[in-house]
Amino acid sequence: MLRFWKKKPKPEDEAATEDVAAAAQPEAQPEPGSEPTPEPANEPAALLEPEPEPEPEPEPEPEPIPTVVAEPAAPAAPPGKKGWLARLKEGLSKSTSRLTEGIGGIFTKRRLDEEALEELEELLITADLGPAMAAKVTGELAKSRFGKDVTPDEVRRFLADRIAETLAPVAKPLDLVAAARPHVILVVGVNGAGKTTTIGKMAKQYRDQGKRVLIAAGDTFRAAAVQQLEVWGERAGCPVISRETGADAAGLAFDALERARREQADVLLIDTAGRLQNKANLMAELQKIVRVLKKQDAGTPHSTLLVLDATTGQNALSQAEVFRDMVDVTGLIVTKLDGSARGGVLVALADRFKLPVHAIGVGETIEDMRPFEAGAFARSLTGLEA
Incomplete structure (x- = not known):
């Protein structure tokens, strides 16, 4: 609390005050108990010895004013997330x-x-x-x-x-089969297309909708893919089923579906390898995964999604052709549209294959993958206001 007090007059001010008082009152009354000092008579003022100035009394120490420490300014709020x-x-x-x-x-x-x-x-x-x-x-x-x-x-x-x-x-969103529990989604595509990240984002979105999700790390030849899925699984609160490096991917998929059914999961997302340089081995592996899934449930996988990297341009069309021959691709997810000047490839894919495009990605965060909207994409691509 701030305190205010009356300023104590300085010594020179006191002397001036006494002179004025003396002029106004010829006879000053002595203080009780003290002898009056005789005034010299008819002495010129200049010959009078000046009265010694009283020793100034030390001014009392003022009470300290509490220091108000300003709180550090809160950092500026980051600009709102773009729509x-x-x-x-x-x-x-x-x-x-x-x-x-x-x-x-x-x-x-x-x-x-x-x-x-x-x-x-x-x-x-x-x-x-x-x-x-x-x-x-x-x-x-x-x-x-x-x-x-x-x-x-x-x-x-x-x-x-x-x-x-x-x-x-x-432009069709991916609809889960209401009667299927779990809805099994097999995710395919070449290494580097963004399969693992896409699975992580899908898991988080489904989990945020209140669904129980399991993830199967079926790319058993890449330890990095398993670790990345485990990070996403922890973030989304989704269990990740994995095996040692080099394990049989089809066996892992079988166990994952068995567990998903036992735990009554809503969605099972299965990652797969994408070593297109060895097409024959990759095709055999994917087809085996599909076979073992169908042994438990003839309707699985309910969705087989091909993830394509837009930065590869016309190579994306070649990949679509190859994977369509390997498995029954039911839909596409196109990633990395923010990374190149090749966004037009999505139009070529739609025109050539007529496969549903369920989602597109224009960035790294979960908010940057959304269901595909034809009108908004077309106007953005041509520089028109959406």
Whole structure:
């Protein structure tokens, strides 16, 4: 508490006060018990010896004012997490720049002629939309606008509409089979595509929905994959079933399904190896996993998801072809759309394989993997406001 007190006059102020009082009162009354000091008579003022100044009394020590220590300012709150559409647009920025800059360079103050159509088709192919999709888009544009003046914005809107039409039939969220307990999801793809991370994110999302989830670390040849899944499992509160390095992946899958059924889990996620350089061995392993699962439940796996890395561009189409021959792929998850200028490959995948695209990833966090939305993707890819 702050304390306030009356300021004690300084010694020189006291002397001045006494002189004034003496002038106002000719006879000062002596203090009781003290002898009066005789005043010299008719002495000039200059000859009077000055009275000795009284010794100043030490001023009392003021009570200390409590020190108020300011609390350290709270760190500025981190900026709010960007919404999904903002993250999608940001993730596709490299792909968007390639398309928008290319279209702007072709159609600035120009009519739609054969040369412009040829340049547009080449641009769409280099943006990984694929030759078939590029030919389809330019053909439709020629039918409606050939010989007329077109602006870059008109071309971008036309392209966004055609892309959305292609993607709409395959934009399907992954629905769990209500009657299946557990719903078995087999996840396949080449090493490095993001299978393990995708499984971890899916487990966390399902767990946050209140579902009981088990994870089977079926890539028994990569210790790093098992460790990564264990980290995700701990984070999500999901048990991870694993074996020693080199163990039989099909046997692990069998045991995992048995445990999931015994514990009445809602979802069983099974990771697999992705050593595409040895295609024959990989195919044999995946097919064996499917066989042993079906021995326990003929309807399993209920979903077989292929994880594809968008940064590989047209290689993603080759991988889709290979894995579709190995197992019955039921849907796709496309990752790392934020890592390259090849976001158009998703359009080529949809156009060629017609497989459902359940989710896409545009970053490392769990919030950066969401169900696929055709319209939002098409407009973000072409640089239009969502």
